[in-house]
Amino acid sequence: MMSGIPNSDNRMTIKVKFFASLREAMPQAIDEVDGSDIRTIADVWARATHDSAMPGHVLCSVNLEHCESTDSVTDGDEVAFFPPVTGG
Amino acid sequence: MSVLIVETAFDPEAEQRAFTSALPNGQAGATASFIGTMRNRNEGDEVVSMTLEHYPGMTDRELAAIIDEAMQRWRIINALIVHRVGNIQPGDTIVLTVVSAEHRAAAFDACRFLMEALKQRAPFWKKETLSDGSSRWVEKNTTG
Numbered sequence: 178m179m180s181g182i183p184n185s186d187n188r189m190t191i192k193v194k195f196f197a198s199l200r201e202a203m204p205q206a207i208d209e210v211d212g213s214d215i216r217t218i219a220d221v222w223a224r225a226t227h228d229s230a231m232p233g234h235v236l237c238s239v240n241l242e243h244c245e246s247t248d249s250v251t252d253g254d255e256v257a258f259f260p261p262v263t264g265g
Numbered sequence: 266m267s268v269l270i271v272e273t274a275f276d277p278e279a280e281q282r283a284f285t286s287a288l289p290n291g292q293a294g295a296t297a298s299f300i301g302t303m304r305n306r307n308e309g310d311e312v313v314s315m316t317l318e319h320y321p322g323m324t325d326r327e328l329a330a331i332i333d334e335a336m337q338r339w340r341i342i343n344a345l346i347v348h349r350v351g352n353i354q355p356g357d358t359i360v361l362t363v364v365s366a367e368h369r370a371a372a373f374d375a376c377r378f379l380m381e382a383l384k385q386r387a388p389f390w391k392k393e394t395l396s397d398g399s400s401r402w403v404e405k406n407t408t409g
Contacts (some may be wrong), residue, residue, distance in 0.1 A: 194320070196318060196320055196388065196390060197318055197390035197392070197402055198390075198402045238320075238323060238388070241320075241322050241323040241326050242323075242326075243327075243386065257320060257323070257388075259320070259388060259390070260390065260402070260404070261404065261405050261406075262384075262385070262386065262387060262388050262389055262390065262406075263389060263390050263391045263402075263403040263404070263405065263406050264317070264319070264348065264359075264360070264383060264384065264387045264388075264389025264390075264391070264406075265301050265348075265359065265360050265380060265383050265384045265387075265389070265406065
């Protein structure tokens, strides 16, 4: 399956990562979500967190680039969620 | 341009010497650098150690993009970012940014830009361990 091409039944598999305090707050580790109703980053969050509301401070990335929760995802994408960054 | 993510203590002066010695001979009229060091206090509490988490892959990519942006905005000869991850002790260097240019304005301004952009965009997260044994995530960076 090439990345970006949905399966024949429109199911998508998205790799998911959580970092820092968000990872620690997850009740159990999760590294991917799948389904035919996943369209956006927000959908990935909902699937990974059992429909919990995304806190306003949460940042996200897709395929290693910052993104917005309204951005689309495609099959095979890697999506990450994390709190405000505190490097330097 | 170079980006280094390191898991052990590094000597910022040695890194800067290596950077400047590799510059084209005679071109740079100015080199500006910033060294960020771990403090032993934060928000009124004594901090005994810290863990710096990052997002491997995205971190390197974001830091390289920040240097690219600086090279578009200023006339820079070369730039370097070194950032520590893992377990860190007070006094350890966390970050080094170095910029060389023909003139000081570009070196100063681009070096400041590298640090501010890194603070806003690069996916690092600090977790402090306090003297009472408790730990906490740093929620946000200071404004300056």
